[in-house]
Amino acid sequence: MFYRDFYTGLVRAAAIGLGTFGATACSVAQQDSFTLITELPPGFSIKGEASYVPRTGESCTVPSRQGKNHPGKKFFKQDLNNKAQTAHFTVPLISDEGGCPLVLKSFGYEVDAKYGPARLSIGRDYTGISFEDKATNTSKITPPDTLQKDCQWLFRTVGPKNNISKILSCKAVAAPASPEAIQRDELSGKSLTVVFSLAQEELPYMGDTWIKFPEGWKRCLGKSIEDPYGFCNGNTTKFKPFKMPDGRDCTVYPNCTE
Template identity: 65%
Template sequence: MSNATFSGCMLWLFAVAGAMAASGCSAIKSTDSFTLLTELPPGFSIKGEASYVPRTGEACTVPPRKGRNYPGLKFFEQKLSNDAQTARFEVPLTSKEGGCPLVLDSFGYEVDAKYGAARLDLGRDYTGIAFQDGTADSQNSSSPMTLQKQCEWFFRTIGPDRYIVKILQCKSVATPEQANGSVAKGPLQRAQLAGKTLKVVFDISNEEKPAVGDNWVKFPTGWKRCMGDSLEAPYAFCDGNKTDFKPFKMPDGRDCTVYPNCTE
C-alpha cells in the first residue's frame, strides 16, 4: 500500500477556471488538531472539506472569504491511484482567522472512483464526519479511532447502444468494535481527537447491484437485461417477462449478454 503524506501542512484550494489550486500551508500544533488517515481502495480519489462554525457562546459570525482565504472552509485532496493508498491530513480543530473563534463542525468527503478507462467512467458520492462539543474524558479516547465507509457499485444501461454505467454509493457502517453503530454515525467529540489520530477506511463491496429495479434478472452466470417492449425501449422493465433479454455494451465497448461476466 502506498502512502501519500500531507504532514503538518494544510492544502488551501480555490476555483480558477474550473480548477482547484493550492495557496499555501502552515504548521499546526498537534494539541489543536488531529491526524486524519484515509485509506482508499485502488482507483479511488478524494477531496475533503473541513467546515468551521463559531465556537459555542460566541456572537460573531464566520468571517467572509478574502481572495484565496476562506476561514470557514479548509480543503484537502488525494489524487487517484491505481493502487490502494493512504492519505494523511492534519486537520485543525479550531481556527482564529478573521478574529472569530471557530471550531470544526464537519469534514466532508467527495469520493471519486474509476470503473473504466475513459475519462468519464467514474462514480461520485459524498459522505462525511460530524463533530460536536464534549470533554476529553467522556468516552473512550484510544488512538487511532477507526470509522468505516462502505462503498458499492450500482450498474445500469444508458443510450441506444445500452452502455453500462455505474453509480457509486458510500455510507457509514459500524466496525466490529462499534457493535451498536453509534460511533460510526457520529457526531464525534472534538475534545476526544486533540493530538490523536482518526482513521477512516473506505472499502468497496465485491457485489454489484442493479441501479434500477425490475430491469435485470439474476442467473448463476450473472445479470441479464430485460427486453421490455423492444430493443429500443429506454427503460425496458421486466414486468414479469424473465425469458426475453437484450444485449448491452461494457464500458470498454464489448458486446455482452450477461453482467459482469459479459458472456455465459
C-alpha cells in the first residue's frame, strides 16, 4: 500500500510540475509578442511587413536572405473583402533567426483598395508603425491602445480618353500626447488596434484642374481636350468630358450627369 501511494504521489507531483512548466512557457511566449488588430473598410486589403534589427549592444548583423527565408522580416496578409473586416496578427517582438538577437523595429502596411471593376482599378499607399527601446528615464510611457489611419481617394484623369483614375492616400492621425514610436517592451502580451477609415468626400489629386459646383466637380479643358494637364488657369466656363471606371461617359464627378 505504501509503495502504491508513494508512486501515485510521484505521478501527481510530476503532472503538477509539467502543468506549471507549460503555463510558464505559454506565459513567456505571450510576453515575446503582441496582437496587432487591424480594422479595414470594405474593399480594402493589406500586406504587413515586420522588420527586425540587432538588439541594442549586439555587434552582429541581420543574417542575409536565403531563398524564401528572410531572417530580418516577417510577413502578414489580409485579402480584399467587399465587406468591412478585422485582421488579427500575432507579431513577435524579438527574433533570434540566424543566431543574431533581433528586436522589432517597424511594422509596415501596404494598403490596397479597389475603386472599379477592372483588374487594375486599385489604389495603393504605404503607412506603418515604429518601435523603440524602453526609455532610459524612470518615467513609464503607456502605449496607445488604438492608432488611427485616415484614407482618402484622390481622383484625376489619365490618357487620351480622360479616364478617371484614383490614388489612395492614407495618413496617420496624431493623438494628443501620442509618442512617435512605441516602446516595444510596453506591448508585451498586449493588443494594439490600428483602425483604417475611408473619407466620404473625394478630392482632386492635383490643384487647379477641377472646379467644384453644387452638382459636383467639372474637369477643366486646359489648352484643348487632348491637353493631359488641363489646368484651369482662371477659365471657369470650358470643361471636358471624362470616362468613369465603369465605362460611363460623364461631365461631372462623381454624379456623372448634371
